[in-house]
Amino acid sequence: MKTEIKASTHLAPVSAVLVSCGDAQDSDIVTIAWAGTVNSEPPMVSISVRRSRYSYELICKTGEFVVNLVPEDMLKVLDGCGVVSGRDTDKFAKFSLTRQKCAHVSAPAIAECPVSLECVVRKTVELETHVMFIAEIVGATARADWAEGGKLRIPDGELIAYVQNRYVTTGETLGTYGFTAKK
């Protein structure tokens, strides 16, 4: 039997990603757990950002951001970018990260992250606590050993997932899409 619990943001596991934003003059990185895939063609993602974040100001100004996927060996960076603000800290410098020029947006990607998705905001949804930016992925880059013939190949267990307030490993493959229907 299940027992009633508080209705809340219990969806889990979710991605925890580093979103870089701004431009050559002023850039920032923000840790985001409220992110998701929202459309296939064109490929689109959403991120929900509180109005108080410095990154919110930059995304509103430029209409662009980069979603950077985070491997386990960058766990401290993932958490660290979520507890200091770009208003008073250059997070690229603080966490020894490299700004990587993007081909399709003016926001910098994070060179140390294995995958970067270059995004252009198409819709902005004003919610109560957060603003949801719905954005088209207009370009993507991946580390050479994660790319095969132009396609992304994420190795088992490399990326971090987020469950409640815990960072967890993504472990081993249990099955693949539609495996129950395959003969």
Ligand SMILES: Cc1cc2nc3c(=O)[nH]c(=O)nc-3n(C[C@H](O)[C@H](O)[C@H](O)COP(=O)(O)O)c2cc1C
């Ligand atoms: C694991 C984790 C997930 C977070 N997810 C979000 C999120 O989805 N949206 C948000 O607005 N803030 C989120 N935050 C908080 C921001 O990352 C944090 O307030 C950050 O310092 C804001 O930086 P900024 O002022 O440079 O934008 C998260 C923090 C952590 C540690």
